[in-house]
Amino acid sequence: MSDGLRLVLHGVRHAYRDLTALQDIDLIAEPGEVLVLVGPSGCGKSTLLGIMGGLLSPTTGSVRIDGTIADDCLNPLTYVFQDFALLPWRTVAGNVALVLDKLPRSERAARVAEVLALTGLSEFGRAWPRQLSGGMRQRVGIARALAVRPACLLMDEPLSALDAQTRDLLLEEFVGLIERARTTTVYVTHNLAEAVRLGQQIVVLSRRPGRIREVVRIDRPLAGRSATDRDLLRIESELWRLIRDDAAAAEREMEHAPH
């Protein structure tokens, strides 16, 4: 098991031609911490996650990682995608095995079996993604991410494509998985209930160009948190107060954007 990675962003700015998406982003995700990014639509949450994971290059500024990782870690910074990003032509087991190229065949099979068991998918190894529900598909996405023994999980709205009941069930499973693995986790969401359930450091971004508007810390173990906890509900309303005006303005901006 790794001690986790520290992710340090310094002076990050990102622009698409003339359009600045992110500005003056300085933040640190400590080893083993769950950092949640929230903000109005279009504020650059997913762009920031892309920059953290090396899928996008910042226009200026830097992203650094430091820490120790386990010997069996195959991909220190590992994504979980909103749309699951499963290959429809590979079975569930095949999708997980895809990212284990570097392992010998026997070890690969053992690791696939292990993560499928961990995510409750042992019975579905030979199923095709199209045969699974949305929740099950995201479990495959999680299994694939866990298979590479990540030191840092980057989760891009992993529950937003799912129905409310599946979302609640999977959220509880995330809590268990994150606590057991103690990986550094960056979690993007627009759902504030998810943010307070999971976040130890909640970073609120302003509307475009996204800047850090507020950082809220919750120093309570994830296991003891519940959806009806008064303190958490208070923090949730505080987050909504911070975001509401920006969210409304972002909505109006989208309505008036040329189609």
Place this chain on the structure above:
Amino acid sequence: MRRIDGPVAFRGGGFAPVERLWAAAATLIGLLALWQLGCSAGVIPTLFLPAPENIAIELWHLMISGELWKHLSASLVRLAIGWSLGTVFGIGLGLAVGLWSALRSPGMAVVSALFPIPKIALVPLFIIWFGIGEGSKIATLGFGVFFPTVIATTSGVDNVPRSLIRMGQSFGLSTGAIVRRIVLPGALPAILSGFRVTTSIAIVLLVAAEMIGAERGIGAFVLSAGNLYDTDALMAGIVVLSVLGLLLAWVIGLLERRLLGWR
């Protein structure tokens, strides 16, 4: 204002055609029966359009004399080599054009400029370049197959969701692994659809090329039968080409079922 009262009329359904094998077979058999009846009754002059019965007898004679195999084997060899060359190079360039900016515009410019040229018009040029023998015929087929394959492959690559490629990159897969495991399988449905088009094009070009300066081959056989007013043999050659087309379509269907079972 007006009042309505009554059951809700069904407005759904349709727009979902179902394949019925028996209907396809019945249509073909029905047409053949009509044709035979027309010839037997003297409505269709058999000098211009021989009866199916006579074509079948001619085919049988061609088979037992070995004449059919002599021509068919020559055609099949040309078809296999020409189609394979056009397909392999077409998929290669299609992947390159679909994946790399440096090749995108130059590749598409060349393809767009050369694709509309009727390939039959190039046969005399290929004869000058490669001689009257096999080279010119295979080049005609390969050239004709190459461009549609490039277009089908490029469009297949373009349709692979970029999120899947980003997923591969995020897990540190090499470029080769991304091409082999994500891009190529993702583009396969379009490539196999392209095969349906290119096999038909290949048969057309095969016959055209064999009609110019070939002694063996179904095209040469049909031309020679036409010159001799031997319509039974001519139609037998055409039936062989039709069966060849059907067989190739069946093989591609098998490939689709095997490789695209996940759909």
